[in-house]
Amino acid sequence: MATGWKPHAFRQFILKIHSRCDLACRHCYVYEMADQNWRNQPRRMSEAIAKKVAQRIGEHAMTHGLTEVDVILHGGEPLLAGPDFIAYVVRAIRREMDTGSAVNVSIQTNGMRLDEEFLKLFEQLGIRVGVSLDGDAVAHDRHRLFRDGRGSYDLVSDAIGRLSRSRYHGLFSGLLCTIDVRNDPLKTFEALLTFDPPAVDFLLPHGNWSTPPPFRDAGSSSTPYADWLIPIFDRWYRTAETEVRLFTEILRLITGRPSRSESIGLSPALLAVVETDGSIEQSDILKSAYHGASATPLHVLRDPFDAALRLPSLVARQIGIEALSPVCRECDVVTACGGGLYAHRYDENSGFRNPSVYCPDLYALVSHIHRVFAEDVARMRGNR
Template sequence: MSRSKEGWQPWPLCQFILKIHSRCDLRCDYCYVYEMADQSWKEQPRRVSKDVIAHTAFRIAEHAHAHGMPSVHLILHGGEPLLAGADHIAHTVRAVRQALGPGVRLDVSLQTNGMRLDETYLKLFDDLGIRVGVSMDGGADDHDRHRRRPDGSGSHATVSAALDLLTERYFHLYGGLLCTVDLDNDPLTTYEALLASGPPRIDFLLPHGNWAEPPPGLPAEDGATPYADWLIPIFDRWYGAAHRETEVRLFADILHLLMGGTSSSETLGLGPARMVVIEADGGIQQSDTLKSAYPGAPVTGFHVARDTFDAVLRHPAVMTRQLGAETLAKECRDCPVLSVCGGGLYAHRYDPDNGFGNRSVYCADLFRLIDHIRGEVQRDVATLLEGRR
């Protein structure tokens, strides 16, 4: 929350995730939308309507203008957003830009599984200035273990071909890769496979889970930290490289937070949550990763046809996400890496007895990863200072 003469005021929203299509053409077995607790996707229209798009555009512009925001970020998501079709995507982006007018810059990105990413889409994205993120979990065998078509066949070959097209002719649109961590895959082999397409950024995503439904490999016995153990070899390679091979968002955010900066995502840090999701039916929701917790977890009861985003900011659950450390579990508030970890991703804190008032199910892994990175930075600073004597 930010301080003003009138007291505490919420930070305005700046990131709007629009679920432009609610279905997918893959059947990934770890997907929080289709495979976990909340199954409300079955009740959503397949594609967002033009009426919902118009209301969404109006509400985004209303919010941006009310708060004097110079820019906002629209993320086209799903399901698989490319199932919405090129014309519908173009209509959506143009509607929001027109509503915002020339005084507010609209940054647009799209996260796709890559199955339908072709020349037609890339030409359109080039015209509209849409950056493209692609989901890939490593080499063929590692990727195809989870990211399969409905008939059970793998998707790696198709995604690789789409990445070749993206990187050879439209690299300026390439936002990066999203990789879900799989403990069964070798970390450095996975990292090198991802580097093959020259991504400007890699996001390593911890599999969604919580204390009631833990992710694979957790809870670990004897204080083991399997996810930190998986990520640390990649960090050491990334941090120690003579030339930076790519940006790894998780590592970069930890480094920024250790230096007193901010995080670029809701995964880490104590920064206020400034993101909202608009479902295909126009319902306004909190982060859709909360669907991994229990049915209805992200629901606010608001709708773009009748409610302002300022009203959403006053929702108790949304306000909680902007209050920083004071809403965290006591063991988090007493933790020496609090300012970096921030309690971990909100969805990963859930248990049925205490809601989200817990430490992350990844607590031990996050502590070890942060502590390792802090140690490497401290060692480098000490070496630098010694060299100046």
């Protein structure tokens, strides 16, 4: 354990309220990758487990003096849990928090069931809504399909329209887009902007050194993902039409501020996951590495969240640069890159103490953003 290290309290709680999905997306890390534990999970979290989760969150907040926590309702597809259960969970958590403490609730959905009933409920409870959309119809329907092979774009785009072009726009937290480098980057970005999203998250497809992501040859110096993202950055930097979280976080890091994302930078991991059966887990993205990678021996019925804070696997995600490989620690962009997403460092022979499988892409992207920003600062100083 790192010398002098003290655990950081969890501030974000991802609740897997439903463990199944109404789509069969080809790039899904929950169903299509290494960990298949979803098969053993109850379809929906029970009210008894939800009540205990709420108590544990309140307990953790009071123990650490937290005046604000983030709760993300997730799945599977969380809307399958139904409006009544979602209302029960949110109200239970807020009852367990100290008076005046904030519970910021959001839900990440594929949008298939996002109808007026849900939107009215989310408005009433102040639940912000993120939707997964991979670009235009062709881009989206490469992967986000029904089990019979039909695309989901038309239904999803209709749902986003209901959210973004109505009184509910204030609930809209943004779009999550998984990158496929076969799709034109600027065309993809423009398709997302059509819905006036407050933010866009570009997600690198999950993979690692043992199971490389698409079009990313482990050990190759090529940079297909940086090459895809850089044209979007150059447009975004000039126009700032919406927040692009990856770019915003990199700019924060190169100007000396901490990252607010686990995908970039050296900020400690502050999130805990609760599965539908009440198991306490680490980031569910670890499911892309190997079966059981996100699991812990803990359960909300018998364990507080504090019990997870000293698990070696969690400590490794809180101690920053000390957990990185020698290659990363000697890199000139390490404070911005941070070794990349923890799950992307995995190798079946050496564990997680490796650079990201996206190392060349991250280096190229961070270096480009730093160069553009530095030139901009130099220009402004020259005009004073």
